[in-house]
Each structure stands twice: as C-alpha cells, then as structure tokens.
Amino acid sequence: MPAKKVTEEPDDSQTWELLERCLLPIAFSHAVAVIISTVLNTLGISQTSSFVLFLLFLSLSIGFTLFYHNLKVTAPGKAVLVTGCDSRVGCALAKRLDELGFTVFAGFTNKFDNEDRVDNLKKDTSGRLHALQLDITNEHDIHSAFLYVNENLPDGAPGLWALIHANAWITLGECEWVPLSVVRKSIDTNFMSVARLTQVFLPLIRRCKGRIILVTSILARIPSAIRGVQCANGAALEAWGSCLRLEMRRWGVDVVVVETGEYVAGNSWLKDNSALLNQARDMWVQLEPQTRKEYGEELFQKEMLSLEKYTKGPEADLTRVMRALVDGTTKTFPLKRYTPVTRKERLQAFVSDHLPKSIYDIIYTD
Numbered sequence: 517m518p519a520k521k522v523t524e525e526p527d528d529s530q531t532w533e534l535l536e537r538c539l540l541p542i543a544f545s546h547a548v549a550v551i552i553s554t555v556l557n558t559l560g561i562s563q564t565s566s567f568v569l570f571l572l573f574l575s576l577s578i579g580f581t582l583f584y585h586n587l588k589v590t591a592p593g594k595a596v597l598v599t600g601c602d603s604r605v606g607c608a609l610a611k612r613l614d615e616l617g618f619t620v621f622a623g624f625t626n627k628f629d630n631e632d633r634v635d636n637l638k639k640d641t642s643g644r645l646h647a648l649q650l651d652i653t654n655e656h657d658i659h660s661a662f663l664y665v666n667e668n669l670p671d672g673a674p675g676l677w678a679l680i681h682a683n684a685w686i687t688l689g690e691c692e693w694v695p696l697s698v699v700r701k702s703i704d705t706n707f708m709s710v711a712r713l714t715q716v717f718l719p720l721i722r723r724c725k726g727r728i729i730l731v732t733s734i735l736a737r738i739p740s741a742i743r744g745v746q747c748a749n750g751a752a753l754e755a756w757g758s759c760l761r762l763e764m765r766r767w768g769v770d771v772v773v774v775e776t777g778e779y780v781a782g783n784s785w786l787k788d789n790s791a792l793l794n795q796a797r798d799m800w801v802q803l804e805p806q807t808r809k810e811y812g813e814e815l816f817q818k819e820m821l822s823l824e825k826y827t828k829g830p831e832a833d834l835t836r837v838m839r840a841l842v843d844g845t846t847k848t849f850p851l852k853r854y855t856p857v858t859r860k861e862r863l864q865a866f867v868s869d870h871l872p873k874s875i876y877d878i879i880y881t882d
Contacts, residue, residue, distance in 0.1 A: 529836055529856045536851065537585050541577035548573050587848035589677075591617035593670050594724070596845060597661070597717065599623040599652055600683030602630050605731075605834055607637055609682060609841050614641040616846065618677070619670045623650030623661060625683065644670075652683055652709040662716050675723030678845050681710050681730050690819065691744040692807065693799040699745055706749040711756060718769075725768035729844045730757045731837075734775045734857050737865045739876075742819065750775075761852065772844040776837045777857040 553566035596613055600606040601622040610622040622637060624630050627649040634647045646668060651657045665676060685705040687698055714728055721728065735743055736750030754773055761771035800808065800816055808816075836856035844850045855862065867876050 528859065529840065529854070532862070533851055533854065534582075534585060538578060538581055541581045542574065545573035545577050546570055584849055585847075588846045589848055591846065593619075593673055594677035595619040595621065595665070595669050595673055596678040596680060597621040597623060597665060597676060598680045598682055599650060599713070600625065600681075601637070601647075602626065602633065603682065603684070605837060605841075606682040607633060608834060608838060609680065610645065611637060611640055612838060612842060613845065614645045616842070618845075619644045619646075619668075619673075621646045621648055621661070621665050621668075623648045623652075623683075625651050652713050653704055655712075658713055658716050662720075665717075666720060673724070675720040675726065676717060677721075677724050677726040679714065679717050679721060679726075679728050680841065680845065681713070681728075682841075683710075684731070687745040688742055689745075689799050690742060690811075693803060694745055695799060695802055698799075702745050702749060703752075707752050707756070710753060714760070721769055722764075722767045727770035727772055727844070727850065728757075728760070728764075729772045729774060729841065730754070731774050731776060731841070734777060734855065734861050734865055736775065738861075738868050738880075770850055771852075772850050773853045774837065774840050774844055775853065775855045775857065777861050 549566045549570035549572075553564060553569050556562040556564055591613075596618050598606055598610045598613070598620060601610050602625050606622070610620050614620045620641070622645060624634060624647060627634060627647060638645065638647065646664070648661050648664060649657055650661045669675070683705070685702060687694060687702040710730065718728075730753055732750040732753050733746065735747045736754050738747070740747055754775075757771050757773050764771060803811075840854035840856040844854055855865070857865070864880060867879060
C-alpha cells in the first residue's frame with residue numbers, strides 16, 4: 517500500500533523570496549527619489565514631487581529585479597554532485613536535475629545495499645547520470661569520488677557546477693540521553709564530513725565559478741526539545757556556510773543554504789524509521805540508574821510517543837524543498853537562503869529571531 521502523503525498548504529515561499537529580493541530596490545528607489553526631488557526643488561529647476569519620482573524609479577528597479585531574479589543558467593554541459601541519494605530527497609533531486617540537462621553524479625552512502633534504488637534511478641534517467649559510492653564520512657570514498665568526477669566531467673566543462681549536500685543523519689532524544697558516541701557520529705555526518713567534502717571539491721567548483729548548496733533545517737533557528745543535537749548541527753552548518761560564502765566571493769562561488777521544514781527533515785530523510793525508536797531505547801538503557809530514576813519511566817514513555825510522529829507520520833510532500841533546491845542550482849543569481857517551510861514554521865522562526873526569548877518561550881514552550 518503506498519504511503520499516504522501530507523496535505524500541504526499552498527507554497528508561498530516563492531512570494532517571500534521575491535519580497536526579500538525586492539526590499540533593497542524599494543528602499544533604494546525611495547532614497548533616490550527623495551534626494552533628487554530635494555535637489556531639484558532647492559535649485560528651483562523643477563517642482564516634481566518625490567512620490568512621482570519614487571513611482572518612476574520603483575517601476576524601473578522592480579522590473580530589473582524581476583528580470584535578474586528569474587535568470588537561469590544553461591544546464592547542458594554542466595555537472596552537479598548530489599550526496600545522500602539513498603534518501604527520497606537526494607534521489608528525487610538527482611532525477612530532476614538530470615531531466616533539466618545536467619550531468620549528475622549521484623552519491624550513495626552505500627551503493628551496494630541500495631542496488632534496487634540505483635537501478636530504478638538509472639532506468640528513469642539519461643546516460644548522463646553516474647551513480648557513485650560516496651560515504652561522506654569515509655576519506656577513501658571522498659577522494660575516489662573526486663577522481664571519478666574529475667575524469668568524467670562533460671566535454672568542455674572546466675569543473676563542477678554545483679555540490680549539493682543532501683545527506684543527513686537525524687539524531688533525536690533528550691540532550692542528557694544521547695550517548696557521546698552518537699553525538700560524535702551526528703556531528704561527523706552532518707557537519708564535519710560536509711566541511712571535508714567541500715574542501716576536496718572546492719578546486720573543481722572554483723573553476724566553474726559554481727556553487728555549494730547546504731541543506732539544513734529550520735530547527736537551526738528554532739530551539740526544540742528532543743532535537744537538541746539536530747538544532748546544534750544545523751546552526752553550526754549555517755554559521756560555517758556564512759563564513760564560507762564570504763571567503764568564496766573573490767572566486768565568484770555562491771554558497772546557498774536551504775532550510776527545510778521540520779517535518780521534511782525529520783520524517784522523509786530517515787533511512788530506517790524503526791531504528792530510531794530502537795536507538796532511543798538504547799539511550800535509556802545506557803543512562804545511569806540514578807538518572808533513569810530521576811526521569812522516571814512515565815516521562816520516558818511520553819518522550820517515546822513524541823518521537824513516533826517522526827516514524828509513523830504520513831509521507832512528507834517534497835514539493836517545497838525540491839523547488840528550492842532546483843532554484844538554488846539553476847538560478848544565475850541564487851538567494852543566500854531559501855526557506856521552503858509552512859507559514860506556521862516561518863512565523864515561529866520570525867518570533868525566535870526577532871522577539872525576546874521570553875516571548876518565544878511563552879508561545880511555543882509546552
């Protein structure tokens with residue numbers, strides 16, 4: 517029986533992205549209109565109102581911004597590397613980029629354990645798609661992938677157009693519960709390996725003046741119980757990406773962050789949902805007896821029930837995140853951040869970012 521899909525509200529994230537792009541031109545048009553109107557009136561040259569000039573400059577700047585915002589690159593002859601193609605989002609993205617004409621290198625964390633998915637992906641795509649063994653935590657896999665990509669770039673391509681980090685390993689549980697070994701694995705997979713893979717492939721990306729796309733979660737900006745490790749990884753990756761963006765400006769390389777919705781990141785990217793609950797039980801067993809006594813079995817059962825919504829929920833709709841990832845790859849001038857989330861999640865992030873933390877706690881803390 518096919519998985520039930522989530523009924524999503526209309527995707528208004530594009531409207532917010534366009535508004536973000538237009539804010540600076542609107543402010544610029546107003547400032548220029550006031551300055552020119554004041555100068556003309558002071559010199560007695562003209563009595564033109566600043567409002568009329570504002571409308572004139574606004575129409576010109578908005579028209580130019582819309583043209584600028586919708587410019588797209590030519591896909592044929594460009595190569596992209598997508599990690600985490602074992603997951604729904606990575607596999608779907610590789611397929612979509614192949615349809616657009618890119619040469620796609622699809623990295624699988626364990627290619628040999630996903631033979632069916634690899635075969636289906638190859639059947640649904642063109643001969644341009646290459647399936648790679650790429651465990652991003654494995655130094656040998658990283659260098660092997662680099663050599664393969666470098667040797668199989670499209671004819672005439674100077675390097676790699678985009679590196680898309682779609683790999684994710686979700687860790688859920690109370691901060692006190694999560695064993696240090698699990699925390700290390702989560703940091704290694706979601707942050708350190710992303711940084712290492714980027715370092716290795718940057719020479720290829722610089723040659724194309726291409727881009728790096730980091731997939732994080734809105735949880736990077738929203739504190740959330742039980743997901744402390746996930747929040748920390750997302751925040752670290754976003755901060756690292758912001759610094760990398762500043763360093764890469766001299767080379768013409770873009771660094772794009774895509775903040776997915778909480779449900780998309782927490783549900784559809786989990787590779788083995790049953791393992792999540794087993795992992796949580798193992799955490800409980802490994803706690804000190806005194807700690808288990810202080811938390812109590814009742815609280816543990818409550819926390820377990822809160823985790824089950826990530827494992828038994830309906831299949832998440834990837835429309836929003838797919839559109840953002842494709843735009844980040846294909847737009848000539850991509851935004852620094854895409855946030856393909858629901859209105860509720862966007863409002864929660866706004867409250868967290870701009871209002872006092874005490875207000876956020878009152879509204880969103882149970």
